[in-house]
Amino acid sequence: MEMVKFIHTADLHLASPFQGLTKVPGQLWQRVYDSTFVAFQKIVDAAIDERVDFVVITGDIYDGERKSIAAVNFFNEQLGRLADRQIPVFLCYGNHDFQPVTATNQSLPANTHVFGNQVATVDFKLTDGSRVAVTGFSYGQRWIEQDVAKQYPIKGPVDWQIGLLHGAPYQAGADNHYAPFTVAELESKHYDYWALGHIHKHQQLAAAPPIVYSGIPQGRHKNEAGSHGYYLVHSQGSRLVPEFKPVAGIGWRTVNVNLDDCQNQPAVDRAIAQAATADAAGQLQLCAVRISTSQPRWRLLVENDGLLSHLQARLGMRESIDWWPYQLTLAACAQPTNLPALDQQYWDRAQAAVFTPENLAAVIKPLVKHQPLYDQFIDHQDLTEFKQRAVDLINERENHQDEN
Template sequence: MRFIHTADLHLDSPFLGLTAMPTSLWERVHSSTFTAFQKIVDDAINLRVDFVLISGDIYDRDQQSIAATDFFTQQCERLNRARIPVYLLYGNHDYHVVHGTDSLPANVYVFGNQVTTTVLTLANHETVAISGFSYDQRWIERDQVKDYPQKGNTVWHIGMLHGAVQQSTANHYAPFTISELASKNYDYWALGHIHKHQLLAQNPPIVYSGNPQGRHKNESGQHGYYLVESHGKKLVPHFKAVAGIEWSTVNVTAIPTANLTEFERSLSQQIAAKAKKTPFQLIALTIEGSNHLPSAFRHLLANGDVLEHLQTQNKANNNWWIYDLLIHQQSSLPSMTDLDADYWQQAAKEVFTPARIAELTKSLAREADLADKLATLDLEQLKQATTQLLRRED
């Protein structure tokens, strides 16, 4: 048996916060979630998999664009022509009350809003039970795993679940524990919701596929899907990267010079030497050693002029694009004239914590539907950016 496990496609993601890009590059970035899923379908057909599992958040919002729904239907139809079944459920981003197959091709099975189990018979006559459910609202705080049946008489049993490991607080996404998943005696758990691919357990495999395409700086590194194959009585997952665009951080050193052109050329050369050639890199540039630069240079770095110059020079580059620039300050806070450095360091320890950020933004997250984005904040980058703002000399 061979199947594909994917999740969190987030088709038509808006990719907020990217500015000053050439039109062709912006179009490439904006279409990257579509391109990644198309590659998955290509692989499914070329590898002749038995079926495809999609564990939630196919779309980025509960109100989908026509472009996204049409594209997804077309890709499912490609799988239909190849006689590959698709089993899918909806998550917290594309939640809705399920009625049938939502006008998708005949090869698509959509899990309803209660836990159900369907059975597939493979060409070799092995039977596969697949259990799952779709979200009918944004938050599901109840543990749904108790509704999943124990493994029965089928050769294989797979659980699909869009959810998060149970925490002490804020369990909004179908919370579960690893031990209760293992207690069902399934052969594989195909998880969605967390955007970093990872194995929570190996026996049986309890697996987050991650999203096929990273959508912002906190989703750096490789993204793709899992190809799962049977070896004897076990199912073994293999990660396959498909993302055409990768978010990364590049650290460079500021050379001491009074010539701005020479300074920017040095930065570009260092980036070119350190950036990966493939896939295309969206780079957050961190500059070290800026303390030794003339104050005019530091001002240009802080107000965004250097970033703008680098972006202008880089418009024809086919390997990378700088979307952000941060200054790594190596000394204590000499330019904060009215702020004691010791007080700042103590305050920073208390402010830049997940719990404090969650508390400060609680009402905003509820009203503006920003809980997921706030949960993925890079606190170290937030601290650096705040420090940079405090240092800025107007």
């Protein structure tokens, strides 16, 4: 079997606004704004350094159908760098940057193939003579509810076939707005690799063949914490092996800090800074800090936002900022539940039944009139805060009843 090596990336969201950041000093704001660009530039650097055979980009290159001039120019420049090294690029558009694709509205370098709004396959040869086929399509509208994967052909007479699909696994009872598919359906095509886009957490849905979400290269809000990057895919015998490579320069994290042993303000500052920067590995850390303490003075400083303002003011005077607190809250309860009348087993069952993406979406949808905002919620929902807030409210009610 001939050798092949390529990069799989998706969901670049170039020039995407970061959410949840206020009162950010200028030098930090610029670094945050540039981070989606820097992440993609690192991917292009890797493609050149690794001398890959090609690059695939599976949708949501831009954050919306209205693309900024800066983002378009930057993307074209990076594709041009790949063109200078004779590295082909195969891309499709997703639900955020959906558009009708015609021969006249794509002003990209000649090395770049843009898939149209119907499923199509590109067949080409590598320098060693091996044949590769890439199959995909671009969104022509924001929502695609039909199972487009059905239209993908069975693997043809090639050495390697890669499928590009921007979509989400089918979920019973859900809206399924994003080209829903099943893993079994993709496996039935006998492709060698599925390069997925849309889900922002990198993950493999299957191993043989690899069915892989590359995730977003740079997380943009607190629900996109964790490691972000791309996949370098290379052949081993008759199979393709994906290797995750992190590139995000900014990380989001929630840190828990106990201030009971802190007797003065410098001790508080050190405790929070140490928790915020632990294992940062050179990343700028954007932090939500949860404070637990029995000391009234520290609790008051958190409640009136005095501690948050103090930390932001001190950090804002630095030339180099390695962490930034965007939120400080008091930890409302130390235990999962504090309800003497509630059997834990029944609570766990109720929690699993109530806190589901489908139920949460049903509640939010009537409240969000602007469709892109609803799409953004569906893309990035995280149930952790909703669960914790529900527990806090129940505990507050029980405590109030006990006092009465």
